[in-house]
Amino acid sequence: MPEPNPPKEPAALWKAQPEEKTAVTLENIVQRRTVELYASTRSEILMSIGAAMLLVGVVALRFGASRDPLEEAGCALVVLWVAVTLYRLRDRIRPAPSPPDAAAATGAEYYRKELERRREHLRDAWLWHGPLFLACVILAGIWTDWRWTTLRLERVAPLLVLLALWVGYGVWRRLRQARELQREIDELRG
Amino acid sequence: MAEEPNREELYHTAVREFGRALDRLAAGYEADPDKRHDLRQDIHLQLWRSFAVFDGRCSLKTWTFRVAHNTAVSYVHRERRKNTVFVSLEEVERTAPSGAREPDIDRARALEQLAAFIRQLKPLDRQILISYLEEMDAASIAEITGLSPANVAMKIHRIKNILSNRFLEEKRYA
Numbered sequence: 036m037p038e039p040n041p042p043k044e045p046a047a048l049w050k051a052q053p054e055e056k057t058a059v060t061l062e063n064i065v066q067r068r069t070v071e072l073y074a075s076t077r078s079e080i081l082m083s084i085g086a087a088m089l090l091v092g093v094v095a096l097r098f099g100a101s102r103d104p105l106e107e108a109g110c111a112l113v114v115l116w117v118a119v120t121l122y123r124l125r126d127r128i129r130p131a132p133s134p135p136d137a138a139a140a141t142g143a144e145y146y147r148k149e150l151e152r153r154r155e156h157l158r159d160a161w162l163w164h165g166p167l168f169l170a171c172v173i174l175a176g177i178w179t180d181w182r183w184t185t186l187r188l189e190r191v192a193p194l195l196v197l198l199a200l201w202v203g204y205g206v207w208r209r210l211r212q213a214r215e216l217q218r219e220i221d222e223l224r225g
Numbered sequence: 226m227a228e229e230p231n232r233e234e235l236y237h238t239a240v241r242e243f244g245r246a247l248d249r250l251a252a253g254y255e256a257d258p259d260k261r262h263d264l265r266q267d268i269h270l271q272l273w274r275s276f277a278v279f280d281g282r283c284s285l286k287t288w289t290f291r292v293a294h295n296t297a298v299s300y301v302h303r304e305r306r307k308n309t310v311f312v313s314l315e316e317v318e319r320t321a322p323s324g325a326r327e328p329d330i331d332r333a334r335a336l337e338q339l340a341a342f343i344r345q346l347k348p349l350d351r352q353i354l355i356s357y358l359e360e361m362d363a364a365s366i367a368e369i370t371g372l373s374p375a376n377v378a379m380k381i382h383r384i385k386n387i388l389s390n391r392f393l394e395e396k397r398y399a
Contacts, residue, residue: 048336051336059266061269
């Protein structure tokens with residue numbers, strides 16, 4: 036049923052639309068962003084820990100019984116790398132910023148700290164892409180039986196080139212995100 | 226010499242003066258209430274961030290709507306795969322079925338139709354139409370969109386034709 040006194044002009048009609056039921060507050064926005072940042076950093080860290088452990092498992096399985104000094108040294112390097120990775124990750128896994136009212140209470144300052152935390156996480160690109168690159172080089176080594184002849188190298192070259200490109204792109208993307216976060220941090224400080 | 230307002234003051238002033246208009250703007254970009262709430266949050270966050278670099282070279286109103294529209298347009302691009310193809314005002318004017326109007330319509334339905342019409346437009350045309358409905362003049366709209374005032378005036382002429390010929394006519398509310 037038509038309303039008794041509806042607005043007659045499109046602009047009046049547009050401006051008379053009902054108010055939104057939920058208000059937007061800056062505190063809610065900052066809190067939501069903080070939680071989102073925390074969740075994405077945490078899930079990436081957990082995935083990386085999983086990948087690092089998997090890499091150790093694969094290396095141990097494949098080269099555990101080896102008596103070749105080169106392979107033993109390679110194994111030791113991989114384990115060392117994983118140990119460094121896990122060491123660097125240890126203090127990044129910490130309790131979530133909940134309860135929500137605690138995050139809201141700290142406001143922009145808490146948000147800035149979360150931004151800095153994610154920026155550091157992104158800047159450690161080598162930490163995330165290094166083990167993957169190493170794993171693939173090992174895989175290529177297995178395929179070629181560690182004999183880097185021209186013929187064997189030709190077989191693995193496409194894989195290595197693609198891998199290098201992918202790793203390069205991944206590092207570039209992470210560093211770009213880190214720069215964007217740095218800009219946001221500077222704005223918050225300003 | 227008076228101290229310049231800081232980011233929080235600018236943000237709160239903008240929200241106080243244009244908060245309702247920003248909500249309406251979001252309605253011109255997203256129909257779903259939950260997604261619209263996210264878009265509104267995004268607009269407010271970008272607005273708050275933007276005031277860190279606000280230099281007063283344009284008015285607070287122009288700045289606010291420029292940021293809001295840009296944020297909303299980015300949102301539309303992100304969500305584009307889920308939407309149908311957008312049309313321009315020119316296409317709408319060309320294909321407008323003038324005989325398809327409903328004779329009587331209540332306000333809620335008319336608003337629904339108007340919002341649906343806005344949301345099918347290409348982002349730039351959407352910006353112009355929403356600004357027009359907010360009763361901004363051609364110069365302000367030109368400043369927000371970056372188009373020339375003459376181009377905006379031409380688009381507004383089209384908008385008026387479409388609105389009056391196609392589906393919003395005074396007698397429909399009688």
